[in-house]
Amino acid sequence: MRIEKDVYGEVAMEGLGEVVSSALKMGGVVYLEGDLGMGKTTLVRGVLRGLGYQGPVKSPTYTIVEPYELPNLEVYHFDLYRVSDAEELEFMGIRDYFTESGLCLIEWAEMGRGALPEADLVVSLNLIRQGRHVSLEAQTEKGLAALKVLQEVITS
Template sequence: MVVWLDGDLGAGKTTLVRSLLRACGHVGPVKSPTYTLVEIYVISRIYWYHFDFYRFNFPEEFVDAGLGEYFRDDAVCLVEWPEKAADHVPSPDIIVRFHFVENGRTLEFVACSQEGQKCLNVLKSGWPGAAD
């Protein structure tokens, strides 16, 4: 599963990742991968990779760093600033768009694949008041 996190600086992308990992049972720290490029978490035999490409100057840095190896069938890849690795980072199954409104934020979830739609359907089924 590849999830692109789309939003301005300070929109809450890493905070969402932290909350998601905690909801899945992770109890340790969840750091921003701004300087490390990727933070790795293993929860119930599922690999979770949190990427941040904000510091990329060129999309080819994705290839040079060997990051394509992380995008596997047994992984969930959460990607901040995917446009900085244009044409190299795999296409998303889901895009989460962060929007600033008034004194808060809204999130827009967009399915980009059948797998992404299945995942969103499961999330919606357990989310009270979720709109289609």
């Protein structure tokens, strides 16, 4: 199952993230795909705002992971752009972040191939005239359940 939507501007991308957060409250693994500057971190900021986080949200390009502890959910935002070998992730204990109730939002997941679990949901961002085309695709039963929650809200 897949949902597609065109988004215009940073505010709209953050708003989409807030909407998407409603389907991620039970955790999961989300791969965020797209070139540099496509709005992946902006989408993550929206997801975190939708989950109730009010602090600053920055890209973990240099730290690899930024943790966010919320009352009922631990969220981890990964940026694997600077990872040269998936084995580096094993040394940092990457598997410990993937719990049944945690939410892992992963930019540049292809850099961690072999060390990462399967994505429940893949969000792809592509450039279109004056905006971004966003595609959300389920990869697991958990991802399918999330898309079913979002289908009415996003496509309306």
